[in-house]
Amino acid sequence: MADSEKAGYKSIALDIAQRIVSGEIPVGSKISGRSLLAGQYHVSPETIRKAIGLLKEENIVSVTQGKEITVISNRNAYEYITKHNYLKSVYSLKQDLQLLLQEKQNIDRRFESILTEIMEASDRLQNLKPYNPIELKIHSHSHVIGMTIASLQFWQNTGATIIALRRGTNVSISPGPHVVLLEDDVLVVVGEEKAFEKTKQFINRPR
Structure with a gap:
């Protein structure tokens, strides 16, 4: 068995266990069939079969002869992900990143x-259209921090x-003249x- 395939079904088993612990898949619920799970994780049904096999061995799910998958223990699921030092699998992290x-x-x-x-x-900018706007970030050392636009006499x-x-x-x-500028404002x-x-020189001038 290729190392990548082995890692793949183990990651899927850990991800499903994490979803059971979080309550997304509650105890007593049925997990979708292998073909649907394969579509969710973009792997082959055989990889899903191996992942479900791992969960069955750990008494996290049961599988009937009709291939129905039922969640039977969230405690065993928690112990499983703890044992493998996994709080989130690669699939969950990828989803968060997306x-x-x-x-x-x-x-x-x-x-x-x-x-x-x-x-x-904006009528106010009619004469400024030839100029492209630029962004300037207020750094931690800037003298403008804590001051209003009006008090700075910005223009x-x-x-x-x-x-x-x-x-x-x-x-x-178009922030008003009484807006107080803060660190990291742009x-x-x-x-x-x-x-x-x-x-730029005015904004970056130290206090």
Whole structure:
């Protein structure tokens, strides 16, 4: 038996055991047939058969002659994943990663869409359309942390205009003068080419 095949069905057995412990697959419930499981995990029915065989040996599931798979013990499932020092299998981790990547893509698309709408629809920016917006992150040493946009006299000191502020996953469009700037905030500014460098120096100036 190839090492990759062996690792594959063991990983699937661990993943199913983890799902039983978490309550996703409760005790007494029936697990889908081998062909459906094979589709979920993208492996052959034979690999699924071996994974279910491992769970049966550990008295986690029972298998009738009609091939019906029933969950019989979540305690044995917990002992199984503990014994193998597995809190999450490769499949669960891969699923989490896919969800995070999808969330990131959605945030990036939303941010790009908002910037496009601003550049196309805002009367305030009619004369600034030739200039592309740039992003500037506020670092931990910056003197602007804890200060409002108004108190910094941002436009007077830089010649640039703040069109958006990104804080984590939240985006504020045209933040008002009383917004307090924090570490790791990302300012989206527009202005002439010289204003960009001036703004960068202004933002990064230490306290």
